[in-house]
Amino acid sequence: MKIKIISVIFLLVVITIGCEENSALEYENEPALYFENTTYGQRDSVNHTFFIQPDEQMRDTVFVEILTMGYPADVDRSFVLEQVNVGQPGAAVAGKHFVAFDDPEMVSHLVIPKGSVRKSFPLIVLRDPSLELEEVRIELEIGENEYFKPGIDVWTNFVVKTTAMAVKPTTWDTYWKYYFGPTWGSVKMKFIVDNTGFTDFEGGSLNTDYAYYLSSKVKQKLLEYNANPNNPDRPLKEADGTIVTFE
Amino acid sequence: MKLKNILIGLGLFMLFHVTQSCIDDRGNYDYMDKEVLLPVTISGFEDTTVVIRSILNIDPVLNNMDDESRYTHLWYAAPSVTAGFAPKRDTLSREKKLSFEVTYESGTYNLVYELRDPKLDIYVRKQVLMTVQSDIASGWYIMKEENGETDIDYIAEDGKKIENLIAASGQQRLKGKPVKMAYQPSRYTPVIENPDGTTTRLTNKKAFHVFSDQDIKIFNADNMDLFYSYEDYFYEVPEKCEPQNCGVISSDFYAINAGKVYSIYGMSSNSGMLGYAKPGMYEVHPDMVMSYYGVMVFDKVTSTFYNTSSSGSSMNLFSEDSDGGISSTNMDVDMIRMLLRKEGNPSTAFAVMKNKNKNERYVFDISYSMSAYPITDIDTIPAHCEMPEAKVMGTSLYASCIYYSKKEVDGDVLKVYKNVKVDNRESELKRFPGEEIAYIVNVTSPYGAPEDETFNHLVVLTNSDSGWKLYRFNVIGQTPEIETEPVVVYSGTGKAGYVMFRS
Missing domain, CATH: 2.60.40.10 (Immunoglobulins)
Structure with missing residues (x-):
C-alpha cells in the first residue's frame, strides 16, 4: 500500500513540475550568408557566354542569389564576397573578365538592404577578347565582416564560368535534340540564336507547340540559307567541315 | 491511506482543475434562434x-x-x-x-x-x-459574304435560324470572302489574357476555326467568344495573309495559308496557336486530304504529293509503288482539284489532274494513310468531258462520281461525272435557273442517329441576286443519282461560299 501511496505522490509531484512555466528555447541570432541552392533554380555554379549576345555587347550581368541567416536588420548590412582562385590556371582576372568587387561600381551591390533576407548580386562580366578562345572561372566564397560570417558550409562557395565561345546547353542531349537534331556545334548554335532570337536554353522545357515553332523556323531558315547563292559557305558547316543539319 | 481515499483525492483534484479551466472563459453560451x-x-x-x-x-x-x-x-x-x-x-x-x-x-x-x-x-x-x-449546336453553318465581310448564318436542325452569327454575338466579322470553317468539338486549349494582364490556358474548349480569304478568327463554339484573331493566332504572323484551307480531325488541326502547311498537335500541351509553317521550299495546292495520321497535299512547285503529321516538322514523300506505278514525286501533271470522299484511316479522295505536256486529264483514285503509296488507280478522262473545267466540284460518299456545276445562260446546272470506264460519263441532275452554284457536298446523318433522323443528302449551295439558297436533295441509295425535288430549302441574304454541317 505504501508503494501505491508513494507512487501517487510521485505522480502528483511530476504533474505539478510538468505544469511549471515552460521557458522556450530561444534562437541565438548569428547572422550569416550562403549561396542559394535549389533543385529547380540556382545550383552551385552558373555558365555564362557572350556567344548568344550581340557582337557589340561588351558587358553582361550574371545574378548570383545570396540568402541570409538570422534576423533581418533595420539597417543596411555590407557583406564580403571573395574570389578564391586568383592566380590559378583558368582563373578570371578582376578588371579584365569581370568588374572587381572593390570597384566603386560594385560597392553598393555588396549590401543586404535593411529588412531584406536575400540579395540578387549582379556580377558584371566583361567581354575580353581572350574569351573568344577560352573559358575562365570566378570561384566565389562568402567572406566574414562585422555583419555576417559564412553560413551553411556546403553552400558558401559558388562558381561563375564565362566565355564568348558557344556553350552546349546542359539539356541538349535530353531535350533540345528532339527539336534541333542530335548534333551540336557552335555554328549551329549561333544559327539558331540568330534566326529565332531564342537564347534561354537553360530555362527548362517549353510548351511543345512553341518548341515546334522554333524547330520548324530554324529548319526553314537553313533551307533558305543553303539555297541562297549569296552565301559562299553554303551548305552551312561547322569549323571542322561538318554540315549543319537539324534532322 | 486506502485506495478509495486516494481515488476520492484524485477525483477532487480533477474537479478542481475542471472548475478552474472555466474561470475567465468568455465564450458565448447564449444562443438565439x-x-x-x-x-x-x-x-x-x-x-x-x-x-x-x-x-x-x-x-x-x-x-x-x-x-x-x-x-x-x-x-x-x-x-x-x-x-x-x-x-x-x-x-x-x-x-x-x-x-x-x-x-x-x-x-x-x-x-x-x-x-x-x-x-x-x-x-x-x-x-x-x-x-x-448554347443556342448554337448541331445544324448548318453557312459562310457568306456581305459588303466585303464574312459572317455565318446558322440553321438548327429544327430549322430555327440565327442570321449573322458573328455580328449578332458582338464580334467583328472577318474581312474578305468565305473560304472554309472547321468545328473542333473538344480539346481546344487557347491562352487568354485576364484583365490583370496575366494569362490563362483554357482547357477542353469547343472551337470554330473560321477562314476567309483575308482573315482568320477562332471562336468559342459555345458562346461565340473570340479566342484568336489572325494577328494573334500565329507565333509569328506570316508575311502573306492568304488563308486557303483548314480542317479538324480527331484532336489535330491543319491549315494552309499562302501555300504553306500549318498544324496543331492536339495530344500535347499547346496554346491553340499556329507555329511556323512546315519547312520546305514548296507551295501547295489549296486542297488537302486529312487522315488520322496526317494530311496529304500536293506541291505545285515540284508536282509532288507530300504528307505530314500534326506533330512533325517535316514534309514527307510517299513511298514508291512496289508494283511499278508512277512515282508520286516530280510528276508531269498539275493538280486541278483534290476532292475528299471519305475521311478516316485510310481517307479516300479523287485528284483531278492535268498533264503538263499534252491535253490529257486524269482522275487519280487516292487512298491515303501515312506514307504508303497513295495512288490506287489512274483513269484518263475522255477529252469531251466538261467536269475538269468546272468551277465547283464535290464528291459522293458512296458512289464513284464527281458532282460539278456547269454554267449556262439561264443559270447553273448540277451535273455528275461517273467515274466508270465508259465514254458517256456525264449527265445532268438539276437546273438552278437564275442561280449560281457555290458549293456541293454529300452529307449524311451522324452514326447512331435515330431512324427518323437519318439522311443521305446532296447539299447544293447557290447564290442569286436575292441571296443564298441551300438545297438538300435525297441521294438515291448508294448511286450518284438524286431525287430532283429537294427535301428542304433554306435561304438567307448575302453571297454564300461554304456550308458546314455540325453533327
Missing part, C-alpha cells in the same frame, strides 16, 4: 434552364421581411462541377431583382441569391441549379 435574428425566407425561383444570349430575370419573393433597407442583396453564380480547380464565383448583381444576359458557356452552374444583414453580418441564401444551353 436564427428565425429571430433573420426571419426572412427566400422563394420565387427554382432550378432553371437558360439559353446563351437570353436574359434571365428573377424577382425573389422575400417573406417575413421587416425593414428591407437594412439588408444587402447579392446574386452570384459558379460552375457546379469543376475538375482540378476550385469553382470561381461570378457576381451577377447587387440588386434584389436579377436581370442577367447569359454569356456563360453551356454547362451547369450554381445560382445563388444572398440576403445579408451587414450590421450583424449574417445572411440567408437560396441556391438553385442553372443549366445553360
